[in-house]
Amino acid sequence: MKFTTRDLQARLAALGFHPGPIDGLHGARTNAALNDAMADRVVMRPEALFHSSGLHRIHWHWTGGAYGEIQLELDHYNALIDQDGTEVAGTFPTEAQARYHPGLAASHTLNANTGAIGLAVDCMAGACERPFRAGRYPMTRAQLDGLVRATARLCRQYDIPVSRWSTLSHAEIQPTLGIPQRAKWDICWFPGMDRPGDPVEVGDRIRAMVRGLL
Structure with a gap:
């Protein structure tokens, strides 16, 4: 399942890891939020932050x-x-x-x-x-x-x-x-x-x- 950067940013924000503006640009703030979220949920891939159905x-x-x-x-x-x-x-x-x-x-x-x-x-x-x-x-x-x-x-x-x-x-x-x-x-x-x-x-x-x- 593939997710856009905007989808990822919205998911991070929804999980409480704010990536800065939801703008579709994968910058430093998005990357920091992503790393924090993956560490918190103990997952190795960004896709694993989402439900297996792909619905978010x-x-x-x-x-x-x-x-x-x-x-x-x-x-x-x-x-x-x-x-x-x-x-x-x-x-x-x-x-x-x-x-x-x-x-x-x-x-x-x-x-x-x-x-x-x-x-x-x-x-x-x-x-x-x-x-x-x-x-x-x-x-x-x-x-x-x-x-x-x-x-x-x-x-x-x-x-x-x-x-x-x-x-x-x-x-x-x-x-x-x-x-x-x-x-x-x-x-x-x-x-x-x-x-x-x-x-x-x-x-x-x-x-x-x-x-x-x-």
């Missing part, structure tokens, strides 16, 4: 659709969370993401699908970030709880730490991992909020919920 991140989304799964949504995410919080399997299993190829795995995040599981709450059709309106199909509390449960289960299964660099929303991909996206604001709002917030701060709140289950 979870990306949170909303579909931007109405309640009720459609084939397009099932094709784009590894799992959907429906209106009552039930997890619905997507077309492609999670482990298809380890060797991502369009048409053979879920294409959920621009240029960031390899090794990343895509979870989506099925909601937010007609929503608008500014001025904010949640639309006729807002995220429900049951959906948020379902997203948290699914994340916790996958973190246990694939040794994915709960961190800003490994469990994060689509809106966090660009500011945290430095991978440009197309003005995505999922998930900057969930039930109980008056308006969308800073994506990383909102992500921190969801991560705290996941840690509460773990």
Whole structure:
């Protein structure tokens, strides 16, 4: 299994060995963090810092659709969370993401699908970030709880730490991992909020919920 320098940097940060900026450049700080992590985990190769499946991140989304799964949504995410919080399997299993190829795995995040599981709450059709309106199909509390449960289960299964660099929303991909996206604001709002917030701060709140289950 091959991992990019950016994947390695994000994994190191998720494990608590900060490599400096997540920029895809293997410099001195990245190398020092790598050496510390391998010594701590008693491994000889950088690849051994990852789960054997090759999966190392979870990306949170909303579909931007109405309640009720459609084939397009099932094709784009590894799992959907429906209106009552039930997890619905997507077309492609999670482990298809380890060797991502369009048409053979879920294409959920621009240029960031390899090794990343895509979870989506099925909601937010007609929503608008500014001025904010949640639309006729807002995220429900049951959906948020379902997203948290699914994340916790996958973190246990694939040794994915709960961190800003490994469990994060689509809106966090660009500011945290430095991978440009197309003005995505999922998930900057969930039930109980008056308006969308800073994506990383909102992500921190969801991560705290996941840690509460773990």
